Amino acid sequence: MFGWRRKEVLARPITQLMFPQGLPCSDDQVPLICNAKRSDGSELPVEIRNKTLVIDGKQRSSLFIHDITDRQQLERLRDKEAREDALTKLPNRRALNEHLPQAMARARRSQKPCAVLFLDLDGFKAVNDRHGHAVGDYLLREIAKRLKASIRETDYVARWAGDEFVVVLEGMNPDASQSTAQMLVEATEKPMTMGEAILQVSTSVGVALYLPHATESAHEVLKRADVAMYEAKHSGKAQVRIAKPADTISLNPIKDEHDSDHSYHPGR
Template sequence: MSYPIAPDEDARLVVLYELELLDTPEEPAFDRVTRLVAKLLSVPISSVTLVDAERQWFKSSIGFESRETPRDVAFCAYTVTVAEPFIVEDASQDPRFAQNPLVTAPGGIRFYVGIPLRSLQGLVLGSLCALDTKPRVISSDELAALQDLAAIVTDELHLRERLVVEKKNTQASQQALDELYRSMECQIERRTNELNLVIESAYDAYISLDAQDVILDWNRAAEMMFGWPRKAALAKPITQLIFPTGLPAANDRAAIEFTAHRYDGNELPVEVRVKKLVIEGRERRSLFIHDITERQQLERLRNQQAREDVLTKLPNRRALDERLPEAMARTRRSQQPLAVLFMDLDGFKAINDAHGHAKGDDLLRVIAKKLVKTIRETDYIARWAGDEFVVLLEGSEPTAIEQLANKLVKVVEEPMIAGDAALNVSVSIGVALYLPASAETANELLKRADVAMYEAKRSGKAQVRIALSVDNAS
């Protein structure tokens, strides 16, 4: 079978390979999106697809057993050649796909919609797609929701592109600086004028110091970075201007992350390389300083997105997996109680079926806000998955824990008004107490709370059940 080729195919593949995403493990940032696509559109198959030269590869998928397929059978091969969403309502009636083995196979594909995933330069690297084994027509609301989710995936791709660019710039700067160091060691006296020209043109700040840390040279980049004009900086101790706590230790091989001070009083995160030199028996030090503000912001943004639930803005399961062992360690030190509340909404599926997934999402956001307002500021709540939440209570007595759990049941039962309709759900809660002397793991503690939650459901829902102790459970 044949497939169309994008006019910018070569440039598209260059960007795709620079991202280094092909053949990498699954990641929560993408898996959350494919789960939401399958849930919001009620389709059995969804994926985040990257289209390689001769294959389509799934960074994340639901409903596909394989991680890749040949490009000549890929619906997404068409998506990377178009500017708008690519939609096939009935593949068996479409001459481009009627003989496709993915269509002719028993239970084969009938419906497909793909949203192009573009790079920072606008090159289409792949698609966010939804597929069904039945013909269907996608509504404008469904298409808008899919485009919103594609925008989340695109933001993640753009973040990684920026990190690639930063890495390339850092490597290029490092290579240039290493060459400069060798030149200074071998020819510093003979090539002083040439060196000064390079320093004045450098992107990084360059500062030269004597043995008493007094500034001998201060390039244009240093003026821009720290705010002091060159004339004002010369002959001043560097500790008086940008490093009030003292210079970082000299290290000829590695850059040192440090905090500098600007003229306006603001702190600036920097990466510093310190090189010691001896010229005519006099010690000199050269500082090459790189502003790492943007790099740190990108790293913080990526860490935040990896630990935050997209829908409710609560901590996600990954964040909880990090927080729970820390809470257990604090309990062992303080000998204060720790309780895990595992919460699962009752009747949430009926809300989605009757009012649509958008209203269901609105309800989850409202419930999340109510739960946050009900617990203490020192307590911790995370969205576990779907309509499940987990609360960690540290330093609460058992009687207070059960009272709070019952209060949460009542809070969730309060109806949410959506137009003329009142959306009503309840919640079943399982509570597991962690004993400081126990050898129980975090997963075992969560499991006990989960089992107790199902006991609450079997007992009639909208109830609280306290889990058996570790000894009794075993």
């Protein structure tokens, strides 16, 4: 486990071999997780269970040291899967809900606004109905790739639900965010083929600008972008609409029935 040969470790203290910073304090009842040193100098994540013994009037410790490398890798994988959309491999709604408040905090710290773009595909249901869900899934994967390829490396795109996506642009002025939104519309509209099928959809985009001095929450910013997206859709689709400033509208929580208006297939 640690790569030591028997003759190398005899008569040498465990702190010198595995814990050069000193043996971690451990409670008899609670296992301790820390890093131990291997013979080649690399670190090994371990769980230590300690049992205190009294032998000939002297206190001793019995240590059970367990390699938890596989466990930690599995935990990281589960954590990633919990925040990743299974179909498009984009961050999912949970990941976005964690990312957006952080982006807003950076906007306040840098005094540079960020923009939230809410996208809803136009014509996706028709593709699903005509060609089936397998083709619809292919289309969503391709749209996800196009969106990611159309924004900066520092920007963020997530799948919100079904055929809805959210893009977060940091350090963007209003004009630049609107032109980026228009670029996403154009990228989405380009036809794609799957076998003999020619697939084409468009997208309606709502843009909400978050200003560093604003007091609104991440949920409220998303709601403004969502409302603006519906305005774009009702105005003829394949359009971009800028949300009204936060202090000019009444912000209510995003309604649960919002998802029922679209084909919502989480993780599909």
